[in-house]
Amino acid sequence: MSQESLFGGDEGGRGFTLQIKALVGQTASRLDTPVEINNVPSKNCTDSFVPEGLGVTDIEKAKTEHFKAQKADELKQLFPDGRADRLVERDQVIDYKTYPFSCIGKLFVGANANFTAPLWTGSAAMVGRNLLLTASHCAPWNSSGTGAMPGWWMRFVPSYHSGSEPYGSSYVQDFRGLRNTDNVTGLDYVICRLYNPIGATCGWLGSQWWSDNAGYSSTPWTSVGYPGDAMNGQVMMIEKQIRLHQVDAEGAVGRELEAHTFSTPGWSGGPMFGVLDAQQRCVGVMSGKEFEDDGLTGSFSGKHWHSVSAGGKGMTDLILYGLANWA
Numbered sequence: 001m002s003q004e005s006l007f008g009g010d011e012g013g014r015g016f017t018l019q020i021k022a023l024v025g026q027t028a029s030r031l032d033t034p035v036e037i038n039n040v041p042s043k044n045c046t047d048s049f050v051p052e053g054l055g056v057t058d059i060e061k062a063k064t065e066h067f068k069a070q071k072a073d074e075l076k077q078l079f080p081d082g083r084a085d086r087l088v089e090r091d092q093v094i095d096y097k098t099y100p101f102s103c104i105g106k107l108f109v110g111a112n113a114n115f116t117a118p119l120w121t122g123s124a125a126m127v128g129r130n131l132l133l134t135a136s137h138c139a140p141w142n143s144s145g146t147g148a149m150p151g152w153w154m155r156f157v158p159s160y161h162s163g164s165e166p167y168g169s170s171y172v173q174d175f176r177g178l179r180n181t182d183n184v185t186g187l188d189y190v191i192c193r194l195y196n197p198i199g200a201t202c203g204w205l206g207s208q209w210w211s212d213n214a215g216y217s218s219t220p221w222t223s224v225g226y227p228g229d230a231m232n233g234q235v236m237m238i239e240k241q242i243r244l245h246q247v248d249a250e251g252a253v254g255r256e257l258e259a260h261t262f263s264t265p266g267w268s269g270g271p272m273f274g275v276l277d278a279q280q281r282c283v284g285v286m287s288g289k290e291f292e293d294d295g296l297t298g299s300f301s302g303k304h305w306h307s308v309s310a311g312g313k314g315m316t317d318l319i320l321y322g323l324a325n326w327a
Contacts, residue, residue, distance in 0.1 A: 020169055022115040022155075023195055028141070028148035029176035034187060034253045037178075037313075040320040044313075046127065048100075048206035048279040049199065055098040059222050059275075062101075063094035064238060067230075093224065093236040096159050097166050100273065100280040101236060102202040105158035106226045107132075107269060109140050111149035121233060123225035123270035124156055124192075125282060126204035131322040132156050132172065132192040133207075134269035135285050135310070136180035139190050145179060156194065158202040160226070162234045170196035174326070177318060186250025186257075188287035188310040191318040193326040205273055206281035207316045209255070213247040216257060216283065216311070223309065225263065225270030225286055233266045242272065245306060255312035257284045263307040264289075272309040284309030 031037060050056060057063075067090055093101055103126040108118040122138035140152040154172035157165050177190030210216060221242040226233045239262045248256040257272060263286055272284035287310045 020171075020196075023153065023171040023173070024113050025140075025148065025152045025154065025172050025174065027174045028139070028152070029174070030141070030145070030147060030179045031177060034178065034251050034314055037253060037317040037321070040317055040324055043320060044210070044316065045208040045276070045281065046206050046316060046319050046323065048204060048281060049129075050099050050203045051201060054102060054203060057095045057098040057101065059100075059240060062238070064091040065094055066091055090227075090230045091238050091240075092231070093238050096161055096236045099203045100205060101224065102159050102167060103199065103204045104224045104236065104271060105156055106160035106233070107134055107138060108155045108157070109138060109153070111140055111152050113151040113153065115153060115155075121226065121228070121266060122268045123266065123286065125271040125273075126158060126199045126202060127191075127207060127282065127319050128204055128323055128327050129199040130170075130194045130197040130327060131199070131204070131319065132194055133271065133282065133285060133315070133319065134190060134192065135287055136177045136188045136190045137182060137287070138269045139175055139177070141179050141181055148175075154192065156192075156198075158198060159236070161236065167202040168196070168198055170194040170198050176321065178314075184256075184288040184290045184308045186248065186254035186287075186308075186310045186312060187314055189285045189315050189318060191322040193322065205271060206276075206279045207319050208276050208281045208283055209311060209313045209316045211313075216247045216255070217244055219274055221272045221274045221283065223262070223267070223270055223272045223286060223307075225267030227264040228266035229264050237267070239263075250310070250312065253312050253314035253317065254310065255284070256287075256290075257309040257311050258290070258306045259309070261289060261305045261307050272311070282315075284311035285315065
């Protein structure tokens with residue numbers, strides 16, 4: 001089955017027309033332990049890439065449009081203390097065709113070679129010429145835990161906006177990572193190889209990790225995704241100036257990066273990133289929301305929700321694997 005898609009033609013895009021053939025994926029490499037991620041040369045970062053001629057936007061100066069998410073009044077009634085403010089107060093990215101937004105996009109996931117009916121959607125970001133990073137729970141793992149669903153497919157559209165594809169799109173050929181289907185964890189990521197090297201056109205993010213928590217806590221971060229409760233997931237949303245509340249270790253190579261609650265379904269797989277060494281580098285992938293109860297009562301109790309991104313050495317090691325074996 002093939003599917004035709006026309007791209008470009010609008011201001012800020014790369015201006016090309018391309019026919020994309022719908023393709024099922026080939027291999028899904030499930031890693032049983034985080035140790036298996038380490039079979040790559042040791043390095044704490046990877047570099048970003050901005051194609052020549054592609055517009056670049058300073059994150060803090062990026063044009064956004066503020067609005068309230070769907071069912072905002074109901075959410076505020078559930079959380080009258082203000083904890084739901086960033087769930088209902090949304091900021092849409094207007095400069096979505098400029099870097100770094102150009103390499104972030106929407107992920108469509110399906111099975112049984114049924115390309116017109118995705119089972120779910122998520123968010124993802126380019127981290128190499130043909131490499132994509134997203135959450136493991138966004139991947140089409142099968143229920144038996146042995147691999148992927150029959151006839152599985154994933155299609156990534158950078159800068160997706162209400163059906164438009166300014167930089168084209170690509171189906172995923174292979175993906176690799178620790179299997180996760182429903183848990184919020186610090187190891188919730190997979191690296192994907194695309195059939196088409198669209199990173200050459202839309203650019204990509206670098207990545208970085210630290211052995212201690214100081215690096216994660218020293219700067220504010222940005223997260224971008226496509227939550228379904230904001231304009232039905234048709235436009236890119238942004239959360240800026242994220243200060244992490246806590247960083248928890250997930251085994252030897254994972255990190256849970258905990259922040260205030262802002263994410264909802266559809267944001268999963270979206271990158272948390274910032275400027276490091278004059279490059280836009282990803283430090284985490286949106287895993288989801290988590291409720292924490294410290295067991296105390298009264299004024300000292302600590303019961304709250306927070307949004308969690310998955311980061312750490314395991315994330316960068318997967319990217320390094322892709323660069324060494326798939327790029």
